[in-house]
Amino acid sequence: MPLNRRRFCTLVGFMPLLALPRWSFAEPREVAMEILHITKPEGGVPNSPLPVVIYHRVIPPDTVDNASYLEHLFSANGWPPQWRYGVYAFTHFHSNTPEVLGVFSGSAKLQLGGAKGEIIEVNVGDVLLLPAGVGHRQVSADDNFMMVGAYPPNVSADLCHDEPSKLAARTKAVAKVPLPQTDPVTGHSEGSMLLWRNAAAAANDK
Structure with missing residues (x-):
């Protein structure tokens, strides 16, 4: 998979909003939610x-x-x-930011957490919110599989590979990543905002 997917977003990610019909605008939604705990390196x-x-x-x-619906949401x-693309076929993660991935076409199997991690299936309408540091890769996908990817404002996501010699430094970097101000799907206070704040407080109490 080419590594220049952000160039693609220059063409599709910043289209003038006023040119779009009203049905394409999305608002925060309450939707079904699944939680996975992937805590161990x-x-x-x-x-x-x-x-x-x-x-x-x-x-x-x-x-x-x-795709436009997810981008506006x-x-x-x-x-x-x-960007709009798939998921890299190699294990990778971001040490400086969380990431949200929204499936707008097709389906795929993704592995989360590293080489021995859990494999999940994602389909159209699924949105994955990954904390900084969580490994992910595409195991398989149909020909139509595509996602919208997004990060919090003013972030340029790094691209980290599965390199054991760098684990200590990257673990420290991940620990310094601030919690986002909003949830990309539900808005301000629900979803990850509640779950992540509670998990961060629990980790700090240990």
């Missing part, structure tokens, strides 16, 4: 005390443009969309 992947949050059926059934909640 694996190889050179730090993972995180914060849970992975998976939102299901985020895209309403009558949506005309799935994320943007409205303070997570500027950065």
Whole structure:
């Protein structure tokens, strides 16, 4: 998979909002939510005390443009969309930012947490919210699989590989990443905002 996916976002991520019909605008939503705890390091992947949050059926059934819907939902909640693509086939993570991934086409199997991590299936309308440090890779996908990716404002995400010799330094970097100000799907106080703040408080009490 090419590594220049952010160039693609220059073409699709910043289209003038006023040119879009009203149905394409998204608002914070209450949706089904799944939680995965991937707390232990694996190889050179730090993972995180914060849970992975998976939102299901985020895209309403009558949506005309799935990708634009997710981009406007994320943007409205303070997570500027950065790219449209799939997921790299090698284990990687970000040590300086959380990441949100929204499936707008197709389906795939992803491995979370590192080489021995859990494999999950994602489909259209699923949104994964990954804390900084959580490893992920694409195991398989159909030909239509595509996602919208976004990060908190003013962040340039790094790209870290599974390198055990760098685990200590990257674990420290992950621990310094601030909690985001908003949840990309639900808005200000629900979802990851509640879960991540509680998990961070519990980790600090240990």
